[in-house]
Amino acid sequence: MSVEVLDGATIVNFVEDEEAFSGSISDRFSLLDTDHDGLLSYAELLKELQSLRVFETHFGIDVKTDPKELARVYNSLFVQFDHDSNGTVDLEEFKAETKRMMLAMANGLGFLPVQMVLEEGSFLKKAVERESIKLALAA
Template sequence: MSVEVLDGSTIREFIEDDQAFNGWIDDRFANLDIDHDGFLSYGEMMKELKSLRVLETHFGVDVVQAETKQMMLAMANGLGFLPVQMVLEEDSLLKKAVERELAKVTA
């Protein structure tokens, strides 16, 4: 975990970058799909459900991408333009958004 500073635009710009966002979703899906059958069983999702503290009724990757985008846009709108500090897990979507933003600044 690390403490990072972000605002709504950090999240919005990350999810609007289809390559970065979809790449993260695809990697996360691949890590969760333990038996590599292209579907997530309830057992495979339990860890993710517990970490998100969200119970979903849909487990297909396309639905998960769309729902994740909606949740992240809602979070971005809630944060607005004022920066906030958050404790983020290393492989979280928000951490990837912050890393993407930092890479743009340092490039």
């Protein structure tokens, strides 16, 4: 983990960079697709959903949540990814929903820079790294 400065434009620019975004999506999808069938089952996507840390308070301290409520929320998130409701998530569904979520986050952040703690390998960390490389090349 590291503390990084980013704003909505950092995220939007990453998502709009088709090569960088698609490459990151494909890499993450391949890691999650443990049985290598080209589809993500609920079990395969669950770890990624849990990494979103929707049940967390300030400073990384987890909230004690009823297991039934957790299951309901994670199932609901899975349904968001499973656009065709076939019980699995393909690469295009994963890409489309990740893009939608990231753009919603960018919209929420706006264009004032904020400091965030980012996990290594996260899409937000990749967005910040991409921006840093572009700035270094422009200098």
